[in-house]
Amino acid sequence: MITVSWLIALPAIAAIVLLLLPLGQKIAGYLALLVSLAVAGAVIGFIYRYEPLGGLQFGDNIAWINPLGVRWHVALNGVSLAMVAVTALVTCCAIGYGMWARRERSHASFALLLLTEAFLIIVFTAQDLVVFYIGFEGMLIPLLVLLAAWGGKGRKAAMVQVIAYTAMGTLLMLLAIAWLGFTAPGGPNFDMVAAIGRGNDWVFAAFAFALAIKSPLFPFHGWVLPAYRESSAEVAAVLSGVASKAGGFAFLAILVPLFPEQSAKYAWVFITLGAIGFLYGAFLAFRQPDGRGVVAYSSIAQMSFIILGIFLLNDRGATGATFQMVNHALVSAALFLLAGWLETQAGSGSFKHLGGLARSRPVLATTALILGMAALAVPGSSVFASEFLILLGAYENYWWLGAIITLGIVLAAMYMLRWVSAVLHEREGDFVGTHNPPDLHRGALLCIVPLALCLLGLSIAPAQFTDRVNATTTAMINAAAKEAGR
């Protein structure tokens, strides 16, 4: 019987094999793609067999580090399943894009992408705090190396910022985890269930700090723009698509259930920061001179919005936030891949040099428009469904919050439309004339299409998604909602 541990072991082992064997570019690429597809296939199997009301499923729980009371406990619930699925899909697309882009020393870059996937799946499935931490800190290394070795010109400065922000946050969280585990009644115990309700404000703050940086929540987003801009396209897609979700996911799946009292007490902090971040990110996205800037700031806005949704502490907010995490993962990964493709083909991602690309490039125009429409939450799209859920949740608590969020959603439409028109329409940019980029063709298209198809599928049948996660999200926020009196 395949369990979650297989999903972690398979990419990890493949990564080690790829790192150690000096395979050729093609073989390494196909091997990595095969492994990532295998993981995605296993996840599809899990989705079919998943029982929405069945609690934790497909898990392993075995003794690991006995003297410290650490257990290898990983399992899937509705929210983890959603996040693991999107991780598997985005990794496939990122590896595919890496093959298309013919990265130098590609076997190492594929190995690091697979390693990132393994660590991310650990984060999304861990039921033991130390295991969770291992995933959370571990993913930093492959991502940093990917950024540093295959990044753009400003990669060194970007790396320093990523280290300074994220490493500090995660280490404080480690101290919080140690406190929770070592003070557990009856000897050290790091199981998440054992930690429920035992934390104090400081422990809560350390967790929240680490997760806010990772997500990123305004005002802890300083590292995001350089990291997203300097990474290669597929790494930026993984970073903004799924790695950032590790923060949002942990807010919902770990912080709120483990600290119900503090979550209710300080919910206003996260709602305020989330609302500010949502508007702030949207405004800055509107002013960005290039495609990556737009997607990066829109990511900041969206993650702030998601965290706001979580801390509404009601059903609609939490389910909407989960749905929005998946949608945003698909949208931002696809947009980063597309932005990367534009940079390689047109020689620049800057709007100054682009424009008028829709002419005689029907595939590109269609893809960009579909993604743009999805991102700006056109009614009927899955993003609309998720944003609407959060909006409803907000109105349920405070009408004025709903009003502010509506403003943010309108702004999102503005910056996405600006992006669409700056790339596809308006006057033809000078780089478009000189480079004469081709239409989006097979290789790169194949990496973007699955993401767009998933968005379409979720748009057609959003209930398929919400029905599967609803029970889990309700259980996660239940205790905190009671504390908050909802």
Next chain:
Amino acid sequence: MIQGPSVDWIAIAPEVALIVGAFGLLLLATFARAYERGLSIVVGLGALAVSVAFSVAAWGNAPVVTMADAFRVDDLTELVRITVAIMAALVILLSVGWARFREHGSEFTALLLLVCAGMGVVAGSTSFVTLFVGLELFSLSLYVLCAFDGKSRASLEAGFKYLVLGTIGSIVLVYGAAFLYGATGSFMYGGVAASLAEGGSHDSIVTLGTALVLIGLLFKVGAMPFHMWVPDVYEGAPTQVTGFMAGATKLVAFVALARIVLEALPAVEHLWSPVLIIAAVVTIIGGNIAALVQTNVKRMIAWSSVGAAGYALIGIIVNGSDGLRGLVFYLAAYAFTAMGAFAVIAVFERDQVREKGYATLDGMRGWGFSRPFAAMAMVVFLLAFAGFPPTAGFIGKFVVSGTAVTHGYAYLAIIGAIGSVIGLGYYLRVILSMYDRSRKSDVGLPASPGLGGATLVILICLAVVLLGGIVPGILLDWSGQASAFLAVVK
């Protein structure tokens, strides 16, 4: 006739085996000059194996006190003996292809065996007299080992610096012990503790003695502000000796420090605890910041080992059974990590004979592509230094900082976290330099002679570092068992 103390020969058999091996080797080598290298390897490894066998056989036995109660063999002593002997064996393996070893292998090996014997004495000493005897035995031999590469000015300088500064450290320690003797009338840790617990009228002398003893010991562990010998000595000494110092010497010095403050000076914790706290904070921050600006990798790791000493101090400050278990685990894991990292640097230096063998960041550029295995191992060692999962360094960091947080020293753990973040900065510099695509160094370097030994060393260290991170249960149990013999104050 003077009656000597009774000696339990079985208890001190590991040291006896090493000393017999050392002198036997010197004697044999005079008869068989032609086979000096082979003889050194066989006799050296053999003596170490016998020593380890005695230690392993005694593991888990009840503690034995011998030599007029001045030497105690408990599991902590055994753990130190075993770790040190393994470190020494790795040094011999690393030296196989070294020109100096071919010429003077017997002296090198004999000195190394004496160092191990001295370290065993230090680890088990329960009296300032035994401590000093052991300390001088291993220090004097180590001074020579540092200067062993006679053709290198840096090596001679390292040996000389270590000699002068190390001697000052020893003198300060002895001076402090003398004051404590004056105040308490005993050289025995137990006697000092009992006398201090009663409370006497010699407060100022006790304070002075404690201060001097602490300074002497902080010298030996290389904590700030008594760290100034570390970077120069680590950089100049033959690389395998540097690895040995970073691993074994640090472990032994910390065990001596822990035994003294916990067994001899528990009554004056109010004196030593603040000193150690300040030293820990200054060492963690200072060591890591200084490492950040280094361009020589050997020197960088030397500075980072200064920072690591600050981290280990937390284990003593916290001073509960958890803290001491963390201390022992951290130091044992650190020993293998450091030895592995310096083994990789030794390989690099052999590749760079023409560039005078300096392991600079610049010189390492692109080297990872020509020696993929060594470079990949280096990445693991550096991540272990930085405390990343899944390495033993992560477990060490986790246990030490975890006990600090749960025992009311959260601020020390936060300082440690800041140090780790800074550390990540310079460890990544090394990794990036090794995998810098802008310069492809000579791909397919010729197989240097003696690389087999280095490869074996790297493999062993890699296995320990990874197993210590993936299945740390056994090592944690051993560390807990050994540290249980340190008297716990609280």
